Amino acid sequence: MNAEIIAVGSELLLGQIVNTNAKFLSQQLAEIGINVYHHTVVGDNPDRLRSVLEIAESRSNLIIFTGGLGPTKDDLTKETIANHLGKKLVLDEYALTSIENYFKKTNRLMTDNNRKQALILEGSLVLQNDHGMAPGMLLSTDTHSYMLLPGPPKEMEPMFLQYGQAALLGKLDSNEQIFSRVLRFFGIGEATLETEIEDLIDEQKNPTIAPLASDGEVTLRLTAKHSLPDVASSLIDEVEKKIFDRVGDYFYGYDQTSLMEELFKKLQQLDLTLACAESLTGGMFQQQFTHFPGAGNILKGGVVCYTNEVKEKVLKVSKVTIAKQGVVSEACASELAENVRELLDADVGISFTGVAGPGELEGKPVGTVYIGVSIKGKTKVEKFIFGGSREQNRIRAVKHGSHLLLKMLS
Secondary structure: OEEEEEEEOHHHHOOOOOOHHHHHHHHHHHHOOOEEEEEEEEOOOHHHHHHHHHHHHOOOOEEEEEOOOOOOOOOOHHHHHHHHHOOOEEEOHHHHHHHHHHHHHOOOOOOHHHHHHHEEEOOOEEEOOOOOOOOEEEEEOOOOEEEEEOOOHHHHHHHHHHHHHHHHHOOOOOOOEEEEEEEEEEOOOHHHHHHHOHHHHHOOOOOEEEEEEEOOEEEEEEEEEEOOHHHHHHHHHHHHHHHHHHHHHHEEEEOOOOHHHHHHHHHHHHOOOEEEEEOOOOOHHHHHHOOOOOHHHOEEEEEEOOOHHHHHHOOOOOHHHHHHOOOOOHHHHHHHHHHHHHHOOOOEEEEEEEOOOOOOEOOEOOOEEEEEEEEOOEEEEEEEEOOOOHHHHHHHHHHHHHHHHHHHHO
């Protein structure tokens, strides 16, 4: 089954909202063995939607629509598809009752146009909307299947997971399923990693290898097709071992984890406490760390030491260091990490100091960053030159700090 996703809504073309639905659906469809070859966005115009639909029918046998199922006049997805296929729109009584109950429950007046949301394509399988009003639907002909889903992600995502996915699985001819594993790497560029495993990519059949880069990280998605999960896992294991033999030093975790999550788990495993001194990152490291439940058992606290005065008076960085070497220096990062660890009586201290931008500081170019780590008397400082935007430099500093500390703990 080859799929095409058509997002309907002029607000997408105007840039008012981002089309996250296509990303979500592509990921979910890949998991069940359905190939997605095209994404299309079209405005709330019946002629253009019909044209897009005709093109999709020429190259895909599953067409999934998101959006255009609401009560207003510009919500025309159902009407356009019904006209194109010569189908009637009929009232789904269950959906109508759900809509009426919603208005009663919220003590609001239900206008006549809300009945429109309960209309479905005649002969379609209704996909219940547990988080909104307009139901989805799946209609199949001899040549194509058409799935209509609401636009809001809070309605679309649970509807697809609860009802849409099962409906599509029932239509797949093959008993093969797709099994995927994501390998996450840090400290190696996408081009370098791909060069190291180029022959494996060229030879790929089953499993396949798909590289993806984002924010200084590289991921490899290994995907195998098989009817038996154990066999698929074994196929992925073989390829993974070949990859690790070449670039395993840069690997840090699987699937949807992150550097910060792996660091959190490592500190938790070792029963270590943490203290932070943040200059250019302004508390970003601590903010991300406290995302995880149980962070209070690890993170003692931290100091956002943006000014020289705070570095000197609170974290006791020596006047000599600041005067002779500056705050953007290895010596300052070292003292910050050691002193915040001692100040807060923690096992581990980490520090960030540097030039986020937009201008130079102490003659150092934008993107110059020093990260210090102090673990029970042993201190290490690494220097980085990022050179991105102000926000990119801060984000990269947090990631590299997480990676540096993770490496030292491992």
